Structure formats: C-alpha cells, structure tokens
Amino acid sequence: MNEKEALILKLVKEDPFISLIDLAAKTDLSRSAVAGYISSLTKQGKILGRAYILPEKRQVLCVGGANVDRKIWSRGVLELGTSNPAESSKSCGGVARNIGENLGRLGNDVSVLTAVGDDHEGHWLMQYTKAFADVSPSETLKGHATGTYTAVLNHDGEMTVALAEMSIYDSITPEFIDRKWSYFASADFIMLDTNFPGEVLERIIDRCRKENIQLGITPVSSPKAKKLPQDLSGVTWLIANKEEAEALAGIDIRNEGDFFKAAEIIIHMGVEKVVISRGDKGLIYFTAKGEAGVLIPPAISIIDVTGAGDSLVAGIIYAHLNGIQTEDACKIGMACSILTLQSIETVNPVLNNEQLLDTYKQNFK
Template sequence: MNDVEALILKLIIEDPYISLNDLAAKTDVPKDAVAGYISSLTKQGKILGRAYMLPERRQVLCVGGANIDRKIWAKGVLELGTSNPAESSKSCGGVARNIAENLGRLGNNVSVLTVVGDDHEGHWLMEYTRAFVDVAPSEFLNGQSTGTYTAVLDHDGEMTVALAEMSVYDSITPAFIDPKWGYFASADFIMLDTNFPADVLERIIERCRKENIELCITPVSSPKARKLPDNLLGVTWLIANKEEAEAISGITIENEGDFFRAAEIIIHKGVEKVVISRGDKGLIYFTRKGEAGVLIPPAISVIDVTGAGDSLVAGIIYAHLNGIPTEDACKIGMACSIITLQSIETVNPILNNKQLLETFKQNFK
C-alpha cells in the first residue's frame, strides 16, 4: 500500500460515507485516479465494495463446502445386493460449514464462505448455520442445487459407503473469490477444505502465503485432495486422514513408519504442521520444527463417526488460536472428536467450552 492509498484509507476510516469528489479534493488526486486507488484497496481487502464498508475483524474464516447430510443406519449386518432394514436422518453438513459450527459453539468469532443453491434446502441450511456462524460471505446460486452428502452406516456406526452430489462447487472460479478477498484479509486464520476447483484452491493458498495469513487445509476426500498444488508453502496446518495423506504424499501407507514418511513428504511441500488421523487408532503429528508423536484415543462407545474428522480439525484450530502447543492442540482436537462420536448429530449440540474441557480432563490427564 503506497502513501496515497494509505491517505485515502485513513479518510475512509474517518468517514465511510465520504464521496469521490471529497476524496479527490482532500488528496489533490484526480477523481478517476481516486477510483483506481479504491479499486486497489478493495482487491487488497482493506475495504469491501463501493460503499467503503470496512471489513470486520473475524477470528476464523472457513472456506468450502456446506451440504445437506443424509445418514442411513443399517439395523443389522449389511448385506450387499439385497434390501436392508434401516433408519435415516437429515442434517446440516459440509466440511467447512461443520468446522465453522464447531468453532462457533466453542465461542470463536467465525464466518463461512460457501455457495448453496437458491432452493429450499439451501435456505434451510444457511438459516440454521447463521445461529452459530456469520454467513455473510456466502452466496445463493440461481439454477444450482444445494450439495448433498449421503452416508450409509453399518450397525456399529461405521461408514460403509458415501455418495456426494456437489456440482454446485464446480461453478466457482478465482474471479468469484477475488472480490471477496476482504473477508480473507480481515481474518486471523483461514480454514480451507478441498471442495472448490483446483485453480481456486491454488489462488487462495498463494494469496494467503503472500499476505502472511495463517491457513489450515483439510481435504474432503482422497480424490479431492489431489486437487491441491504441489507447492504448499505458507500452509500452517494440514490435517488429513490416511487415504487423503496417501493422495497428497504419493505413497502407500502400510505401517506406522509410513505415516511419518508421508507427513515428512507433505512437510517438504511447505506445510508447517501435519496431522494424519488413523480412525480408532488415533493420529500422528509431525512438524517442520521436528516435533513428532502418536496419540492413541481412549476406548469409547461410538454412536456415529460422521463429522468426527471435522470436529478434530475444529478442536486443533481452537487450541492453536489460544496458543496451545502442537501435542496438546491435537489432544484437544481428539477430545472434540470424542464428543462428536457420541452423538448422532454431525455437530454435537452439547459442544461448548465447558464440555470440551471436561472431556479433555477425563481422557487426557
């Protein structure tokens, strides 16, 4: 930002309703040039749009998917090729949205940037989400259907297969993101899932790196993890499961050593801290500074695994924002995940700071 831009920004902060004529007069700069400087300030995220709206400071911006989750539970052992007795439910989902709601329930100032269809389900999804999260950065898209995720769970609550219909995200381009950069620039921390197209992911990663904005990436699935660029320099955290880590690292993980080898490859791509979850076997963490470890979860009764990975990410981000070291941040993430595993909801409605602290103390003394 040059001296003229700094002066224009100062005048706008003092009077957000100041006109172009007044800005030109007070800066001794032609009106068309002032308009150019304002355009530059908008692209930098210093102001939002033509009304000179100053971006509100948001602690976390979650970017990516917001879907309708449909879950089908088999009442008995699943048999392929035949009809199975089952129960079903519908709830709000989407990786970015789920993480945002978890963080909101933990008291963070959080917003979500996503797209949904301009349909009944999209409006229902956003109306529910706004109770915990600022949805102002998000948009309804005409002619598009809100994304859906359908998970089939066995009688033990483990996912056997999942089906995703998320073509709504294919329409997102870097040109959609650039005018919204003010939401990124005014955040302390960005959480990015991999629902958006590859060129959009690369643009966000590159701009966060250039502007020194902390960024956490969590892949949605192994196919979508392959959309990430090779250059991940500037990424603070990358939190993935085994299959996603294999897709990013390019190796097959067969034993505990392979988990750390995959993490090291990802670190060499530029990431500062890598966490790879291992389901009921816990997780491993590995950092550029040489921190490394394995965390084994306590034995608990699992009701539903859906959303557990999202709550793990939310707990780690929550801990990171509070200055908690890597190992303890991972433990807090696991405690958050434990709360989710003991609920049929994708985000457990009992989650709050007190519940998280109690779960942490009970399981990670």
C-alpha cells in the first residue's frame, strides 16, 4: 500500500460514507485518481463494495468443507459380509467447518468459507454453524447436493470405513476465490483443508504467500493431500496424519524415525511447522527452526474418534494465535482432541476455554 492509498484508507475509516469529491479535496487528487485508488483498495480487500464499507476483522477464516456427517456404529464386533445390529446419528461436519466451530466455541472470531447445496442439508448446516462462526463468505450453489460423509464405526468407536460424496467442491474455481479474496485479506490467519480442487489450493497458497497472510493447512485424506503443490513456501502450519504425511512426503512411514524424515521433507517444501498425528501414539512436531519432539497422549476412554483430528488442529491454531510456542501449542491441541474423543459429537458441545484449560492441566501439567 502506497502513501496515497494509506491516506485514503484513513479518511474512509473516519467516514465510510465520504464522497469522491471530498476525498479528492482532502488528498489533492483528481476524482478519477481517487476512484483508481479506491478500486485498488477494494481488490486488496482493504475496503468492501459500495459506500467504502470496511471489512469486519476476522481472526480466523476457515476454508474448505462443510458436510453432513452420518455415523453408523456396530453394537457388537463388526462382521463383514453380513448384517450387523447398529445405531446411527447425524451431525454437522466437514473439516474446515469443524475447525471453525471448535475455534468459535473457544472464543475466537471465526468465519467459514465453503459451498453447500440449495437443499435441506445445506440450509441446516449454515443455520447451525451461524452460532459459532460468520458464514457470510460461504456460497449456496443451486443444482448441487450438499456434501455428505458417512463413517462406519466398530463397537470400540474406531472407524472401519468412511464414504464421502463431495462433488460440489469440484465446482469451486480460482476465480471464485479471487471474488472472495476480501475475506482472506481481512483475516489474521487462514485455515485451509484440501477439499477444493488443486488449482484452487495453489491459488490460495500463492496469494497468501505474496500478501504475507498466515496460512495453516490440514489435508482431508491421503488422496486429497496429493492435490497440494510441491511449493508450500509461506505455509505456517501443516498438520497431517500418518497416511497424509506419507502422501505429501512420498515415503512409507514404518517407524518413529520415518515420521521425522517425512516431516523434514515437508519442511523442505517450504512449511514452517509440521505436526504429524499418530493416533493413540500421540504426535510428532518438527519446525524449520530445528524444534522437534514427540508427545504421548494419556490413556483415556474413547467414545468416538470422529472429529478428533479437526479438534487437534483447532487447539493448535487457538494456541498459536495466543502466542504459545510449538510444544505447548501441540499439547493444547491434544487436550482439545481428548475432549472430542470423549464425546459422541463431531465437535464436543461442552468445549470452551475453561474445559480446555482443565483438560490441559489434568493431562499435561
């Protein structure tokens, strides 16, 4: 931003309804020149639309999936090839949406950018999510069905298989992101999942790097992790599970050393901080500054694993935004994940700052 743009932005902040004539008089510029600067500031996301409306500051913008989660769990030992007695539930899901809800419950200023269908499921998702995050950046697309994710769990709560129908995200284009860029430019941190097409992910990563916007990425699955570009320069955090890390690093992870080898490869792709979760064995972290470590989780009773990875990400980003260093940020992420593992819901409805702090103290102090 140059001096003239900075001056115009200052004047607009003081009076969002100031006219071009008054702006021209106060800046010693022609009206056409002022209009040019206004156009530039709009493209940068510094102001929005007509009447020079200033963007509302959002601490975190979560970008990616918002789906209907359906869970079916066996009452007994799951037997393949035959009928199993089961119970089922339906809840709001989607990686980006889940992270946004977790962060919103923790008191962060959150917005969600996703796409849903013009159907009952899409309206329900947006209405529910409004309680925790601003959904105005999101889009309702006619002629598309809202994404769904169906998980089949065994009697211990472990996922046996999952089915995802998310073709709606294939309609998202780089131009769609460009039209929504004011929401990116006005955020302190972008949290991106990999539901959108590869060219869209690359556009977001590239623009965030050029505009020095903090960016975190969490892959949705190992196949979707492969959509990420090889150049991840400018990415602040990348948080993945074992299979996703294998897909990104291009190696098989067989032992603890391989976890760090994969993390180092991802660091060399340009990421500042890498976390690889290892299920009930905890996680490893590795940073471009040489920080590295292993965190082992406490033994707990698990009710349902769905959403635990998303809450881990949310806890880490929550800690990062509060200036907490890498190892403790990962511990807070694990504490957030513990709360989710002890709930049947994808996002634990009792999650708040106090619950998170209590869980952290009980398990990591």
